[in-house]
Amino acid sequence: MKLVNDCYISVKKNCFKYIKSQETNTNKFKNKDRMLKSYLIPLCFWIVKKTNKKKPLIIGLAGGQGTGKTTITSIISLILKKYFKLNVFKISIDDFYRTRNERIKLSKYKHPLLMTRGVPGTHDCKIISQFFKKVKSKKFKQLKLPKFDKSIDDRCPKKLWYKINSRPDIIILEGWCVGAKAQKNSQILKPINSLEKSKDLSLVWRKYVNNQLKKQYKSLFKQLNEIIYLRANNFKVLQQWRIKQEKRLWLKSKNKKNLRIMSRGDIINFMQTYQRITQNMFKDVPKYASIIMKLNSNHQINSINFK
16 A cells, blocks of 8 residues: 555656646546546556566557546556656557548448448558567667547648657557457347448448458457456447547647537447447456456446456
């Protein structure tokens, strides 16, 4: 307990400053002290025990849309850097989305739904795999990685990409489908929502996405050393959180041109593309994740289970 308190005293100012930057007038974080002391600091001690100076520890942090993956990843990174003096690089699987033009082409020769970013098949797995390979090399020098701007639904200009100038001790790849596994062919036959029923009658989209999970994504996720999973109660609560998330994105980006901010209806439709895999992850990921953090309906961590 003393080590946790020492760490808390060291990181409190930085963490609270970051948390404040994520708040809006109508959306404030509650029980910040408890979140740090009871959950995130103990999680960081666990992570540190797993580190190996010979090669980076690659962690996947998964959770449904709106669970707070980016916020939690950022706080964990702050703690690991500030208190443990580790070199941490965090990135979202969203940053590896294919460009808008690439998705337009994919939607024309595979299926129209692949224009919508999100599902397996809309990321560039090759870049992620090359990234993992390069950071494990003893000859690593520096690396640039893409950055995605959701407000324009496309990659940022290359001058804004991430730059890694030294090999990280820890890499955190966060994303809603990180660690997801494919379903059996028989499980994808029955549509689970109106989008699948009306837009994917011939199962072309479902089969394509599922095959991506069976092959490219399976190979990619095998390279993760540990998986941390943020478990929400159900899919409906994720929709509510995602709507709030989009409002925050609008507040931060309202002065930009050519915005592609979604309405409530847009989000409900958009999340139908995520529903199948998200609900499957509710059942499957707790079986093989290293850590499960359960979230209550108020969007707070309610428990943590170390395996």
